[in-house]
Amino acid sequence: MRYSRQRELIFETLKNFETHPTAEQLYIQVKQEMPQISLGTVYRNLNILVEKGKIRKVDSLESSSVRYDARSDEHSHLVCTKCGTVKDLDLSYFYSVDKLLKEKFDFTVTEHNIVLKGLCSDCSLTEK
Amino acid sequence: MRYSRQRELIFETLKNFETHPTAEQLYIQVKQEMPQISLGTVYRNLNILVEKGKIRKVDSLESSSVRYDARSDEHSHLVCTKCGTVKDLDLSYFYSVDKLLKEKFDFTVTEHNIVLKGLCSDCSLTEK
DNA sequence: ATAGCTGCAAAATGTTTGCGCGAAA
DNA sequence: TTTCGCGCAAACATTTTGCAGCTAT
Numbered sequence A, B: 001m002r003y004s005r006q007r008e009l010i011f012e013t014l015k016n017f018e019t020h021p022t023a024e025q026l027y028i029q030v031k032q033e034m035p036q037i038s039l040g041t042v043y044r045n046l047n048i049l050v051e052k053g054k055i056r057k058v059d060s061l062e063s064s065s066v067r068y069d070a071r072s073d074e075h076s077h078l079v080c081t082k083c084g085t086v087k088d089l090d091l092s093y094f095y096s097v098d099k100l101l102k103e104k105f106d107f108t109v110t111e112h113n114i115v116l117k118g119l120c121s122d123c124s125l126t127e128k
Numbered sequence C: 001a002t003a004g005c006t007g008c009a010a011a012a013t014g015t016t017t018g019c020g021c022g023a024a025a
Numbered sequence D: 001t002t003t004c005g006c007g008c009a010a011a012c013a014t015t016t017t018g019c020a021g022c023t024a025t
Helices: A005-016 A023-033 A039-051 A091-105 A121-126 B005-016 B023-033 B039-051 B091-105 B121-126
Strands: A056-058 A067-069 A076-080 A086-089 A108-119 B056-058 B067-069 B076-080 B086-089 B108-119
Touching (some): A005 A039, A023 A039, A076 A091, A091 B091
Antiparallel strands (some): A056 B067, A067 B056, B076 B086
C-alpha cells in the first residue's frame, strides 16, 4: 500500500470523531480540508483501511442487506466462521454482565445486540 | 391492521427458515407459493412485522449506512437510548461468557460484535 | 518507469414510495 | 362501501467500479 494524502486525511479525520460516522459524514468533514476529494475515494479508502485492520466497521453481521428473524424475543447469535452456521443463544448468559455494568457505571441495559463469531464444535474437530 | 394473505405467507415462510434471510431471499422463497407477489410487498410487510414486534431485524446499530470506528482493537459499545451517547466498552467483561460457551458448547469465540443499549447514568438521573 | 491512487460519472445494489386497482372489513 | 394492502415501476440511498490522468516510489 502506497502513501496517499487522501487516505491519511481520512484516517486522521475518523480518529478525531467522537461518534462513529458514516462514509458520507466523513466525506463532508474531509471535504473541508480537501475540497476536491470525491466520495468514491472515501469509500475506497475506508475499505482499504478496514482490510488492513487500521479501522473497523461498526455492525454485527457483515451483510450488505438487513436480515430478519422470526424469533421476536431478544436473543443473540453464535456464528461459525468456518461452516457459517448461525445458532441462537439465550440472553441469560449476559445477565451477569448487565449487572456488572449497573454496579460499575450505573448503566441500565435494556437491549442487547450481540453476535459472537468463532469455531463451532463440529468445525473444531475437523480443524486439525 | 387488516389481514393479508401476503403478510401471513411472509411471516410463515420466515418462521420456517433456519437461517436469517434477507428480504430478497425471502422474496424468492415466497414467490414459489405466490408467483405474483412483488418485492415491494415483502419489504413493506417486513417493516410492518418489525413495527408490530412479530419479527426482528438482525443487526446492531439501526442505521442504513455502515459506520466506522478508528479504534482498530476489538471492543464493544454502550449506547444510551435517551441521549444517544456511544461509549466504548472493554471486551474483558465478556470473557467469562466466552469461557462458558467453550465449556458448554465447545464453541471457541474469536470475534465479538456487541452493542448494548440502555440508559446511561446521567439520563437515569433526569428520568424521574 | 510503473504500479497504485485519484476524481468523475455511471452502474450496481438495497430499500422505499406514489399510484391506481382489488380485496378485507 | 370504505379503507387498507397490493403489484408495478419509478425514485431514492448507499456503495462499487471503469476509466483516463496523476503521483509516490
